[in-house]
Amino acid sequence: MSLTLQPRPVPGPIPAWAFPAGTPGQVPGGPATLRCDLPGRRLASVRLVLNAGAGREARGLEGVATLTARALLEGTRPGGGTELTAAFERLGASLYASADLTALRVALDVPVTRLSPALELFSAVLREAALADEDVRRLGRERLEEIAQEDADPGTRAMRELRAVLFPGDARAHTPTGGTRESVGAIGGADVRAFYGSAAPGEATAVVAGDLAGTGVDAALAAALDGWTAAGPALPAADTVPPGDAARIVIVDRPGSVQTYLALGHGVPDRAHPDWPLLTVASHVLGGGLTSRLNAVLREEKGYTYGVRAGLLRLRHCGLFITQGSVHTEVTGDAVADALAGLRSVVADGVTGEECTSSVSALADRAPAEYETARSVAAELADAAANDLGADYPRRYLDAVRAATPDGVARAYREHVDPEALTVIAVGDAAQIRGPLEKLGYAPVTVAE
Numbered sequence: 001m002s003l004t005l006q007p008r009p010v011p012g013p014i015p016a017w018a019f020p021a022g023t024p025g026q027v028p029g030g031p032a033t034l035r036c037d038l039p040g041r042r043l044a045s046v047r048l049v050l051n052a053g054a055g056r057e058a059r060g061l062e063g064v065a066t067l068t069a070r071a072l073l074e075g076t077r078p079g080g081g082t083e084l085t086a087a088f089e090r091l092g093a094s095l096y097a098s099a100d101l102t103a104l105r106v107a108l109d110v111p112v113t114r115l116s117p118a119l120e121l122f123s124a125v126l127r128e129a130a131l132a133d134e135d136v137r138r139l140g141r142e143r144l145e146e147i148a149q150e151d152a153d154p155g156t157r158a159m160r161e162l163r164a165v166l167f168p169g170d171a172r173a174h175t176p177t178g179g180t181r182e183s184v185g186a187i188g189g190a191d192v193r194a195f196y197g198s199a200a201p202g203e204a205t206a207v208v209a210g211d212l213a214g215t216g217v218d219a220a221l222a223a224a225l226d227g228w229t230a231a232g233p234a235l236p237a238a239d240t241v242p243p244g245d246a247a248r249i250v251i252v253d254r255p256g257s258v259q260t261y262l263a264l265g266h267g268v269p270d271r272a273h274p275d276w277p278l279l280t281v282a283s284h285v286l287g288g289g290l291t292s293r294l295n296a297v298l299r300e301e302k303g304y305t306y307g308v309r310a311g312l313l314r315l316r317h318c319g320l321f322i323t324q325g326s327v328h329t330e331v332t333g334d335a336v337a338d339a340l341a342g343l344r345s346v347v348a349d350g351v352t353g354e355e356c357t358s359s360v361s362a363l364a365d366r367a368p369a370e371y372e373t374a375r376s377v378a379a380e381l382a383d384a385a386a387n388d389l390g391a392d393y394p395r396r397y398l399d400a401v402r403a404a405t406p407d408g409v410a411r412a413y414r415e416h417v418d419p420e421a422l423t424v425i426a427v428g429d430a431a432q433i434r435g436p437l438e439k440l441g442y443a444p445v446t447v448a449e
Contacts, residue, residue, distance in 0.1 A: 017368045019395040020377055022207070025218065027225045031204035034381055034391055035221075037212050038374050044115045044210030044217070045374040046108040046122065047382035052199035053102040054177045055238030055316065062172070063143065063179020064187050064195045065099035070139045071131045071192050072097045072106065076124055078132035084125070093118045095125065101177055101238075102316045103386040104199060109375060112210050116220040123224035131196060133189035143184050147176075154254065154261035154427040158324065161252050161448055162265045162425045166320065171241035173315060198232035201225065205385035209378040240317040243267035245421045247443035249336075253430040260332040260428030263324040264339060268416045270318050271389060277400035278412035279312060279321065284359035285351055285409065286310040286342060287323055291358075294323065294342045304328060304335045316387050321417050329428055333436025336424060340442065344419040350410040364401045 025033040031048070054065040073095060075084030088095050093110035106126070110118040150156040160176055167174040178184070206225060208217055245267050268279055287294045287310025294308045308325035323343065327335040371377050371394075384393040426433055430447050438445045 019367070019371065019380075019398055020209070021395070022209075022381055022391050024391060027206075027222050030201045030225045030228055031206045032385070033218075033221055034205060034207045034385065035212060035217065036207065036209040036374075036377055036381060038209055038377060039211050039213070041210045041374040042112055043374055044110055044112045044208060044212065044215070045378035046110075046119070046221075047207045047378040048106040048126075049205050049207075049382045049386040050104040050106075050199045050201070051203040051386070052104040052195065052235060053100055053238070053316075053386075055101040055172045056235040057172070057195070058236060060183060061179075061187055061191055061195070062175045062183040064191050065104055066178040067136060067139050067143065067184070067187055068131070068192045068196050069097040069099040069104055069106075070143075071135055072125060072129050072196075074130060074132070074135040074139075076128040077130050078134055080130065081135070087121055088118065091118050091121070093121075095122070099177070101173060105382065105386075107379075112212065112215050115208075115210075115212075115215050115217060119220045119224040123228075126225075127228055129196065131189060131193045136187070136189040136192050140184055140187055143178060144181060146178070147181055147184070150176075154257070154259070154326070155324070157252055158261045158263040158425045158427045159322075161250060161427070162263045162320075162322070162423060165248065165250055165423050165425070166243040166245070166265055166267065168241060168244060170239070172239055173241070173243075194232055195235070198230055198235045200230045200234065201228045202230075205382065207378045207382045207385065209381070210374040238316065242318055243320065245418065245423070247421050249424040249426065249437050249440075249443050249445045251430045251434060251437070251445065251447045252425065252427040253447055254427055255429055255431065257427075257429045258329055259326045260329050260335075260426050260433055261324070261326050262332075262336065262339065262427075263322060263425040264336075264343070264422050265323075265425075266321045266417050266422050268312065268319040268321050270316065271314060271387065271393070271397075274400070275412040275416060276312070276319065277397055278404055278409050279319075279416060280363060281356065281359045281401060281404045281409045282346060282351070282413040282417075283310045283312055283321065284363055285355045286346065288359060288362060293345060293355075294339060297338050297342060298325070298327070298335055302331070302334070302338065304331045304338070308339070314387075329432050332426060332428060332433040333440060336426070336437060336442070337440055340419060340422070340440075343417070343422070346410055346413045347419060351406040351413075353406050356404060356406040356409055360401055360404050364398055367398055
């Protein structure tokens, strides 16, 4: 008896996919709204973005936005955090809050069948938050402990120093988003209440995504946010101080460290610039995977590192091109030399067709899986709203990535990233790495205080 085998299946073409579109609206006198129907997603996600990020903090109160976000989760009475969490959990819901330089973000995830009662509770948190002195004091102590942990983490320390060097002292981006020991220690409940009271709901956007058919979400969202107004004066305008690019090497001393954490950075335009998608592709070519240019040399050929990453840091008024990763202490100088050679290679040699196609595929073809959930769709739409990019920005961005060409990617990189004007941060044992870094002759080497 002969066995007949079926032919091996072969992959078919990737089906066309577009980022989900939203329907805009407005709560009278309150936030803008964006509704995004996602049939089959039975978990609804609400993302509220207030124009009250750390970029609008008063000088000396750096970190107040972060403490405000955390204090919101303590509920409507002092020490009520556990009670508030339990109330949301009874609905199968979760509440989150955070702050970055751009926005104060409040997030709600809940089964669509319980969206209306969850929005009522959400509304109570927004309108009646206690922001009590004792809660703020405790959260401040916790934040100070986090800062100590961040000091001990080389990656976090490198990124903090990179921002501090790239941005001048009068720029908010110069200082950690969550504040410093001095600023956090000076923040009290009155500061948090004043900051939150000045956050204007009329400048906010509320995004809701999920299987919303028959949920009455529009009326529920309007009821939750209608009549909610700011109680205080307008917050200071966020600064738009750009990064200052120059060739320099800064060592953050960690005596006895067996590894050096490297971060190489350069300023680039913000996401509204048409070259942003092309710069994303260039970043992937250089450090987006194990077969990228930098990893092919530093990881696979030389064995200096477990991996190097290159990417773009998204700020509201600008972006940062960053390459980062850990290397063995004894090869720090050689690793920086090879990294610089890799970053120069796009300027000198351009981008191959294979590299461009592979990177575009990695960035764009994974989008259907990356945005499979209502959470991810709502978060991306809310972020676009917070940065005034428009509700169609995620779709436009993906279309631009798909349209990238090798020549276009290389041109964008050459125009916006100067490999001869990089800021290099090295977190490691200064006694061992300073000499090799100075021998590179790339830039003056200093040790951070």
